[in-house]
Amino acid sequence: MHLNNKLRRSTLLRAGVAALALSGLTSFAAPAKAQTIVSLVESGSSLLYPLFNIWVEDFATNNPGIQITTTSTGSGAGIAQAIKGLVQIGASDAYVSDAMTKMHPTILSIPLAISAQSINYNLPGVTGLKLSGPILAGIYSGTITHWNDPQIAAANPGVALPANAIVPVHRLDGSGDTFIFSQFLSASTPSWKSSTGFGTTLSWPPITGEIGAKGNAGMLAAAKANPYSVAYIGVSYASKVKAAGLGTAALQNAAGAYVLPTPDTIGAAADSVSATTPPDERVSMIFTSGPTAYPIVNYEYAVVDSNQPASAYADAIRTFLTWAINEGNSPTYLNQVNFLPLPPAVKALSAAQIAKIQ
């Protein structure tokens, strides 16, 4: 036993020495190869996370001096960590709020790409459903409880709607998807705005049978498992939504037309606000006035402190973000996650904001 212990100790010791030697080697070798490797950390939105991953892979091969670690923590955490300086790039589906901006004036919200959200339904035998903001607000506040409700029937003439109870599915975790969905309801339905409002989590009105699900994947699973359910899901899940056999609703936009989320209708929403986007780019693309605009469209933001502690960080962040809104906006990257590129006018505004990072 004693001998055994001794043996073990000596092997441990040797392993330790070896490990030390190795780490010493690498730490000596690294500065010799490239003298300034800047490590950036990106953290935040789980919707942006897949895009950042494919971006960083290609970006790193062309820019060996900049190393970027990506993490998926949620939009709220991304903003909070960027403000605290824990990460250099916070990723968020929503821009930084007025109240936060007032407290932290150096925090920038820089659009990198455009995303949208689909309203999906699990209605056996029904396709081509049309819905509107007031109908969805009614469903999610419990005033519209059955699929054959007169309001739904009025929007869907000729569709045989079942008499089953509606199962509304919402996000349980804090989410940019909840933010843009509730912004849509607030913008289209005054009573929703005054009673529930918008946010990344909501104080959902209590409804018998409603389901809270975690993440877009959880929303998809819950909608698939529950006939007569309705759910809101980010368009980056479009192929999985289709595979699950869920329908995608056409939504009534501000001009009164029913539109499906397609590149054309999402692009139309972006174009309709690109001329009026303010220099700080904190603008909503929800329920915009374009005649063919899809109503639930949003910018995906990088949240960055314009006042970086070292110029090396600032240079690296500028390099990466500039790459992201130019090369990174090419369809090779964006198509993989069903995002759309920034319109030229917005890209110029983003470039101007990126130049502020010092």
Next chain:
Amino acid sequence: MQIKPFRLTLLALSLLIPAALCAVILFLLIFSAQAIGFNGFGFVTRIIWDLGDLYGDPVTVRGVLVPAGANYGILVFIVGTLLSSAIAILIAVPLSVGAAIFLSEAVPSKIRPVLSMLVELVAVVPSVVFGLWGIAVLVPFIGTMLGPVMSKYLGFIPFFAGGDSGGGYGLLAASVVLALMITPIIATTLLDALLQVPKENRESAFALGATHFEVVSKAMMPMVRTTLIGGIVLALGRALGETMAVLMVSGGGLNILPHSIFSPISTIASFIVSPLDSAEGDPTNMAVRSLAEIALVLFIITLLTNAAAKLLTSGGLHVGKRK
């Protein structure tokens, strides 16, 4: 003289754990102090949880800056926690008592280690795996088969009348997942105790003409009762604090108390996780502080259950020692 540094090291190491515990309590108290003041006692009796308007200007309420409309109450989560854990215990106890008796009495001693290892293995399955299984298998099963059957035949009992069963996500799914997670805890504790029952007790009961059932129920079970209670409380501690698996199948009930066994619920532990990301967007930080206050409540509840366990067993957990 040589022994002193050794003793000092041991002392320091052993103090580390209580020190960490005190640090956690202190942190929670200090961090949530402002929230405790703002929320008052109504925190545990209100059934509304509203972060308020995180995007507008904060307002001053009761002397502190909070988002407009912020109102925090956690009665729904307390009820969800206690109910799901209680039902989980109700399911798990008969299962694990049966398993433990089977393993100690009916299985040849050569196979016993293999089977008991299998039971122990269930205890080390990560909870997220249980959650995934819950979403993929259990929830659809409850939603389409068990739920409708139960509400049809047991619907006359108030708490079982689910109407249509709400899709499977909810109190029952959470309880079953929890029950599976805690069954091995109770079973292995009980099995160890059953194997420690002196041979003489078993044999004299047999000699008196008792049947095998009577030997187990009258000669053995009374001897391990305190261990059983201890195991249950240990399991209860796990069930009360379980987060991920519950979050995945509970349906996340909010602002509404469960009215049937199929109702969506939230537990305290799972609710600390789900709105945390949004809470971080609160410019006044009150939301995160209130979540810390929830953690404090959970801490108190687990502390109370553990204290109850100590009272009930009064050292009975160490059955292994009396041989």
